[in-house]
Amino acid sequence: MEISVTKLDGKSAGKVKVSDAVFGLEPRADLLQRMVNYQLAKKQQGTHVTQGRSDVARTGARLYRQKGTGKARHHAASAPQFRGGGKAHGPVARSHAIDLPKKVRALALRHALSAKAQSESIVVLDDMTSDGKTKSLAAQFEALGLKNALFIGGETIDANFKNAAANLAHIDVLPIQGINVYDILRRNTLVLSKAAVEALEERFK
Structure with a gap:
């Protein structure tokens, strides 16, 4: 399948071909629920005593x-x-973490990506760079209709882009290493850089 690539200024930058094995699955709600429960349970401190x-x-x-x-x-x-x-x-101090096989976790991530693709809630950006000003970045997001979104960049995130986006409500920015099911599902739109798409393709090859 193909996904259109756009620039922050709204101009088209062609299309990128993505694997159906990563973005074209039929989403399973049970897998996504198990993964979200796994993440939230692991997130609990368990220090109450x-x-x-x-x-x-x-x-x-x-x-x-x-x-x-x-x-x-x-x-x-x-x-x-x-x-x-x-x-x-x-209550006693304890770990709330639950077990979930690594293969199930990887499959859940693919199903989360496929769910966003199926609902046409994926945007691919040609590049994630900014002048560091929140006002100008907010205007660009508004023009693209991105009010509640998760941005996934490459291995490193442009510092100016990250700092400018940090001041915007309902906007999260993560490197490709931090992509996870819970954050994908909690935001309306998933925004991937071209580098992130390539990394995901390589990861699930």
Whole structure:
């Protein structure tokens, strides 16, 4: 299949031929969901923790005698029912990551690219360069109809382009190494540089 290539000023720059094995698959929602769950689970810090009964610094001495008080039989003040006591069944520091085979992750990325291609939400730019001014870059994006987009460049991103785009809402810029399913799906439009398209073709060859 072929995708039209455009410049930031809106002029046509020809077409680029892309592989159907990367951009022409029938998208599977189950694969995309599994990949998004994998990414979001891995993203969680898992550092939330509370002090349990054995962690609080309180006396272990019996509060009062066992019998004859007419009250419940209590022991240490660190029990959860007392103020200052430990938390019962509280969260502990752990990893939230789940397993997903490498081949499934690679396939999910191809399905995400194919989903964007099928919905005609892919734009290929001839080059991603800028004078570093956010105002002029925003005007170019508006002319191209890019209000909510993920930009994927080559191995390196032009510093002026990246800095100017960083001030724009709903615009993300990543190098080709950072391309991922979650960011592709969370933005309306996927914008690839010609270098990014070549890198993806080489990656899934």
